[in-house]
Amino acid sequence: MMTAYDKEAEATGWYGPEVAFGLAYAHVQPGQSMLDIGIGTGLGSVLFRKAGLNVHGFDISPTMLEACRSKGFTALQQHDLCKRPYPYDSGSMDHAVCTGVFNFFSDLSPVFQETGRIIRDGGLFVFVVGDRLENEAHAIEVEVENAKSERTVTMYRHSARQIAALMARYGFEPLRELAFTVYRDRERTTSMPARSYLARNRSGSGPAIYPPVPVP
Template sequence: MTTVKNVFNSDHVINYDQNAEKVNWLDPAITFGMAYRFVKPGDRLLDIGIGTGLSSQLFHKAGLEIHGIDFSPKMLARCRSKQMAKDLKEHDLSIPPYPYEANSMDHAVCTGVTHLFKDLTPIFQELARILKSGGVFAFVVPDCQEGEAREIQVESRHSPGEKVTIFSHSIQDINNLLDLYGFVQIYDLLFEASAIGHRTAKYKAYVAHKN
């Protein structure tokens, strides 16, 4: 079984941006388009699983101050080379607490990450603490309907013959987390895109604000 840590600390990182472009990865543009009216220049944005920084680029261009957290030092080094982030921290997203003070960020974004989590509780729990009241959280999850499999194995693009596990999240799963941690959904958008294993899958983008 291919592990996530092996993939994101491998030579895959070198071509990460090019591969995202090849598959026409739309998550960053979609989340920015859904969230832009709620943000302004100078706001502090926390990118959860920032990777090489693709999800933050449009927010950076819009004048936001970018902060990022990721478990992969190689991905963070790639992001750091772009000189777009104010601060980058190495941390495993499955382990709270994250290294940020309470009420220290205005907004957050999370794309290309949630398919790695069977349980998204740590992310929502920590953002409920870190985000200021009224802050916006824009994120994308692989979508599934009630009764559909939430966990599937697909062939890795980076290690032929190896399998990776992908986790999907239903609208009820997300609504439960939003309610539990004090977020109110503003928008959602269902779309299809290329996924791991070169298959087409359904995704849902959400924008919510913290009470």
């Protein structure tokens, strides 16, 4: 079942899930568990499931979760990413993926902290962010017509230095990364840079609570 969200992603050329899978596929094995953080309609996990991984996911939206179920995903929970702890035991997942979510969060510290707690030591975390240079704005306003909303939406971009600081603080070892382009309209006339990162968890059972990583 292709949802309206899926159709919009296809029309605008959203390749985040393919890029994330491409970075991670050589390092994962069939039968391993993958936690999709903010699973949405399941776009970020479809390829991992086809590769034989056992996908678990959570999202705040019951509508999105129902779309996931219609695609055959079953290990789903409704939960707000802003609320910690996430509903998974420490070290209970082999890997984690997050695509199409970080652009809604100014501070990614809580997600990195919880991901480091949930995935096993040596597990992988592959994720996508809106990319920016150090001298570019952290927050941008997306126009009504491109946000598919009744009002302007604020989106957040995260620089390479921000991501490096988060990985260092929460015990992740960077492995690979790849830059690509995201379009904000069906005509593909308005674009923004994005970047996918692959990191290995070296935090053991998870770090203590730290203050947020400041925005440069």
